[in-house]
Amino acid sequence: MSQARRYLLRNQDIPDIDRIEVYEANQGYQALRQAFNQYEPAALVEMVKASGLRGRGGAGFPTGVKWSFLPDDGRPRYLVVNSDEAEPGTFKDRELIEHNPHQLIEGMIISSYATRAREAYIYCRGEFRRGAEQLRRAVAEAYRHGYLGENILDSGFSLDIKIYRGAGAYICGEESALLESLEGERGNPRLKPPFPAVAGLYGMPTVVNNVETICNLPPLVLNGAEWYRTMGTEKSPGLKIMSVSGPVNRPGNYEIPLATRLRVLIDEYAGGMRDQRGIKAVIPGGSSVPVLTADQLDTPLDYESVLAAGSMLGSGGCIVIDERTCMVGVAARLLKFYREESCGKCTPCREGTYWMTDVLNRIEAGEGKPGDLELIADMADNIGGKVFCPLGDAALGVVVSAMKHFADEFEAHIKEHACPMGARLYYDTVNH
Amino acid sequence: MKPHWETWAEEAKAEFPRANSALLPLLHRIQAEEGYLSPQTLAEVAGLLDLAVPYVESVVSFYSLFYQRPTGRRVIHVCTGLSCALSGSDQLMHRLEAKLGIQQGQTTPDGEYTLLEAECLAACDKAPVAQVNLRYRESVDLEAAEELLKGEVES
């Protein structure tokens, strides 16, 4: 299928759009002018609400509604853009900041205008060295061109954007841990309530939004809420970027109208499976969500449908797993990630991910024991819903669903004291 | 302590409403220059920002990109996330370990290379990936492993 016109990933069509001149020549900062001219801040919030845009950071919370939670009490407000993208399988925000930073900046100015924030931060994952450089350069350009600073485009609105680099911690993608980190602390999540909208950065009302969420604003303002609703479903309207990885012919980021079918994403956008391999499972929304199986490929990729299928759309990190890959290996590998990234504050996540990883590694290595699977299931029960923040729950998504859908494979490991797939986690190297 | 750190500290402080926020930016800048953050450096940073030393130590120890031991001129991060593992990143890591004669987590005796494991680097479409001093190297198959070790690098 030929890609329809792209809105969020225009960098894939327009070379050098990361340069402000190129961006401006392609309708860049037009949406900002239009926002200033056509909307009062409150009206802009209403428009975003009407569009039905939902947060693309993972939870899918309606963006306009989130903005409207800010208390109107005269305190300074902050906009914080979450660019800590570290969820295994997800790589869309990195492309957006590296290749089209002005789109994000324009979106941020519009969002700040709507929420009346005078200062905005981009929390950029520490590993994104180039991303941070691109953002720095683009922000400087935006200042030079009068899009940032005092009285932007004579609108009376002023905004400063600052870039803050993380330093290696997945948990800092969780919004309250992110704010802690931004305040120079260890990245431990905060107790909620109060929510950031009420007491966020420096205790002030704060909006935290994902990079992709904010990048939706320029096209949304230019084309209007109704246009946005022409795509997707009633509850999940609009566009979503899906990051596809695994043994497909064209791994990469794809902008799809929500409710596009998973099969279409894999076969048409990503070019189908490499070497015609069969699909065993798909993790549709980043490493935190349960797996879907080969018979669920017709699931429409919108928040409700994926949920109904037993998983979540999450951050849109779609990892395709082929039939020759060992699911115990997949589960063990993902769990190791959560063990490394658990902040360590709460007991079940800290100790549970540690223990469970050990047991899974053991099973994968052929040293599983009878009762191990029950033990893992019970551990999952002791972690799930009992942790301080969603990281601990997220650790369970793949493991629990894989054990459910591929019980035979897990049991075989234990019975045969070996991996029935021949201990194959990887299918080959890149040069095939 | 280097005299310009004071200037850096002032710059970092000026950027944020609260001095604590200046901590990570200042540490990044100093580490880029020093290669790592020694206990002495951390005490100095604490002094510059008027923070307690244990506070600074505690914060630093939380983040994997702050190095508390000396590192090589090239810090190589090999992504071991799922997508990269599916593309052979473990084999890549083993190859590098053999080539350099060190285990992951270690630095070569000549101070040239530090080999580290990274969690998903958000480049799964280019798996397996690595970073050299946080610059991406994509689709690093076993042959390309050699390339990782060569070429000029910025710190």
Place this chain on the structure above:
Amino acid sequence: MIRLTIDDQQISVPEGTLVADAAAKLGIEIPVYCYHQALGPLGACRICLVQVEKMPKLVTACTTAVQEGMVVHTRGALVDKGRQGVLEFLLINHPLDCPVCDKGGECFLQDYAFSYGASAGRYDEPKIHKLKDAPINEFIILDQERCVLCQRCVRFMGEYVGEEQLMLEGRGVQTVVATVDHQPVVSPFAGNVIDLCPVGALLSRPYRYKARPWNLERVESVCPHCPVGCTTLATGRDGHVVRVEGRPEADRHWGWLCDRGRFGYDFAYLPDRLLAATVEGEERSAAEAQRTVGGWIAQAVASHGPESVAILVGGQHTVQEANQIARFAREVIGTERVAMVRSTRGYLPSALNGTFEDIERADTVVYLGGDPYESVPVVHLKLRDRYRQFPDLKVIGIGSWVLTRSTLPGQDVVVEPGQEVAVLAAALKIAAGEQEAVKVLTANLGDWRPSLTGVDPAAVEDRLRELGQSLLGSEHLVLLWDGKDAEMESVLHAIKTVREERSAVLPMFGPANWRGFEQAGIDPHFDRLDSVLDDCIAGRVTTLLVFGGDLLREYPDRRRAEEALAAVERVVQEGCFAPEGQEHYHAIVPGAGWGEVVGSYVNLEGRPQTAGAPATPPGQARPVRTYLLAWAHALKKNLVFEDEGRLPGMAAAARAAVAPVTRPGDLARGDDELVMVGNTEVMEGGLPSEYLASRVAEYPGRVSPQDALRLEIGQQGGRLVVEGSDDTIMVNAAPDPRVPGGRMVLPYGIQESPLNRIGEGATVKVYRREEVGAR
């Protein structure tokens, strides 16, 4: 009020109450590790899971606020399973060393594992190894493997005390509690983490392996080291106190202690504890000493009349003991020459005395003369508590050096030594000179203006006005007074008279139980002590009985005290340790001390508190009553002590209210001269302790950095010769930026450097020790 149901019981609690606290009010125990009311919710350990109807998941009781109509279940299959899971997780990396752990028997992990029956032995993987038995200072050992990462210790030190000396290091399962680079923790409040730690990760070094909790008795006690009178639990074994812990009191306080109180209990069995009596320099049996001294007293009364016998009371005696002594004086001997051993001259009438509730409500706190952190440490914590609740708390230090510190930031008015009273009076005059009380107070001041350190003379007036306004205009004023200058009483009266809102004073001076002695009928006024000494010097006293205390060490003018002792025919000392200047004493009898007799202490709030006796008096040491009864017998008098638990409840009469204060003289001090300033510090002087030896300052004297430079004692400090007008002492002193030039601050009661040989306020010449020979 919010109404809710917990385990079928109804309760109403204020909005914002946490479920854990509401349950506690009903006596329902919800297990907690990370939660502590003083530190607030954290939600880290997850052991406090409860079920709330209509909520999809279990919630943590320590982070969930009550809601109207909420229905909570604190037990049940779901809850128990949740807690069991958490416990199991906590145990996977926890060593199985309960049998050798000092916390065994009083460990939350053990207790809860027992109640929730954590499924044993499912964990087969290797445990993570961390640091074990690592001392974090002289008193505390850390075992990272036993730690459950509840963060209580880290939060207590950082957030509560404000001295960030413990930290979390690392992330995830590798997280540990640590100090920086193995540097010792030096805060005097660090010992509290032993009480706070719910498991055996932080343990007392002195108590280590001393006993197992289940074969010990802990009795309720009170700390005897300073007038705060913190409530404690004292554990005895084999007649000794082997441990002191804080004892919280519901709705009153958290049971914090300072390390002086927590670890300073070893005095009772130090080698120089008095175990036998000495008469005329010869060791005697207790019975013989009793007889001999009884004979002396009888003889004195017979030959020179009852008034020839005088009695001084000090030390750690209880209220009951003091009352027994008072009754002995009055009923057996018939002498009115009874006084208290004092170091400072001030007196605080009960009417002005405040309580800790005043601190809980204060908006302004003024330190008069001393820093509570040093003299009454746990008051500092109470102030921190208030500051945490009320960050606008105004703290003002008025003294001859900077009294405030970073943990409780405030402003200082640094005055010339000894001018606190006059400065306050001057401030009141500027702020409210028209008031009658202020007129009387300042009648002698005239146009006197102080010079204030670091304040331009032209700005002094404004500074004083500001101070006066803070004193008079604040909403709830708390003054903490060092008791040095007796004239302060007038100022305090004046402040109280002029103010419309409440003001309250808390006395920071000793003896620790002075209020108790007062209630027992011993006149606490310093001039009473002076008049007894006058009587001694004038030959009107032939026999002096000193109960506790150490006159030569404590009395501010050592020469005069020596003169008095020398003038008396027979001086008898009762106490736990031999007094200084033993040559002056004709008999010394060993007394029972704190922990060895049951009795009460009245603290600086005027609150009586009872201390039990987990220990027994060593050797021939006897309680005071034994001596008193024996001596009454020698005088053929009948003395009956009964109902000793009851407090006597007498108080000395209050004296005149506001009187004019003295106008300070001109300042005259050579460029190279210093003025001596005394200070009460709980770590210095007082009862000896080997455990605390390392905490006693090596350089207790403090001078300004400039003076230190001139005296060439370096950053570390050095030995100085301090030459007064008619005596010379050696002082180890170090620079302290809080001390302004031209003064030396020296704690009272340091044996090697007796300030009372030189005199507080004296102008002295100071040399480095090496220079002495050269001169």
